[in-house]
Amino acid sequence: MPRVLSETDVADFRERLCDAAERLFAERGPDAVTMRQLASELGVSPMTPYRYFADKEDILAAVRASGFNRFAEALETAYASAADARTRGSAVGEAYVTFAFEHPHTYKLMFDLNQPHEEKYPDLVAAAHRARGSQTDYVKALVEAGVIAGDPEEIGQMMWAAAHGAVGLELAGKLPAGTARSLLRHMNGAIARGLRPGA
Template identity: 80%
Template sequence: MPRVLSESDVADFRERLCEVAEKLFAEKGPDAVTMRQLAAELGVSPMTPYRYFADKEDILAAVRTNGFNRFADALEGAYASARGVRAKGAAVGEAYVTFAFEHPQTYKAMFDLNQPHEENYPDLVAAALRARATQTSYVKDLIAEGILAGDPEEIGRMFWAAAHGAVGLELAGKLPAGTARGLHRHMNGALAKGLRPGA
């Protein structure tokens, strides 16, 4: 008879399983990873992961939820630590690029992996919305100060596309190592110039 697991035991195993899954999902893609492989990586029986997750899709959702929340923590921390609306915007952008390069597997799991039924995982939806909000809050400040003009959601998407494009190209080896950060700054400057009131 299996021993009764404490909440701490469950949380610890789920975390370890998610760490292994994130690595394998990023390297091989979720379709190429099996529950048996995940169990083998952890040295447990093939059925053990099913005690903690319903299936592989459930694990992918947990991996991505954790990633989005960590990403949001980083961006929110950068926003809170900077003084002045321009500095806050710059800090959020820097935190975005830093997170992507310090946690490339997490970043790939968040933005590059397909999850067909994302809406079935409310924690994932909430985490993704939280992460998205961190990318528009500073834009709202810039608009309120009269530095930018336009729809904050649309402008936030523009800055996000610029950051993701630069990061993705470097992570894919299409840009020389270390160049995405400078490219990102230049794109942000060009975008900001074009979005000034009366521009």
């Protein structure tokens, strides 16, 4: 008779499976990874993962949701650690780049991959929404402080596009190591100057 699993048992196994999946998805691409390979990675029977996840898409959604939440947490922590709107903006930008280069596989799974029917995975939708919010909260503070003027959502998207572009190019080897960090500072500075009240 199978052992009855506690909530802790389930959570621990899901976490181990997601860790293995993230590594394999990054190394081989999600399409090349099978449930059997994931089970083998953990030394369990091929059917065991199905006790915790419906299928591979469910695992991929969980991996990506975890990535978005960790990313958002890093940016939220940076935001909370700074004393004023200007330094918050700089801290968030620094945290963005740091996360991307410390967790490049996670970053790519988050942003370079689109899952069909993402709306079927509410945890993923919520995590992605949280990450998106982390891109605009610091901009709202800059607008409220009178440092820049404009629609915080639109400006946040511009800043995010600049950050993602610079990071993506460096991760792809199209820019020398360290370029994204300095390029992002210059781009954000130029955007901010153009958005100053009365500019």
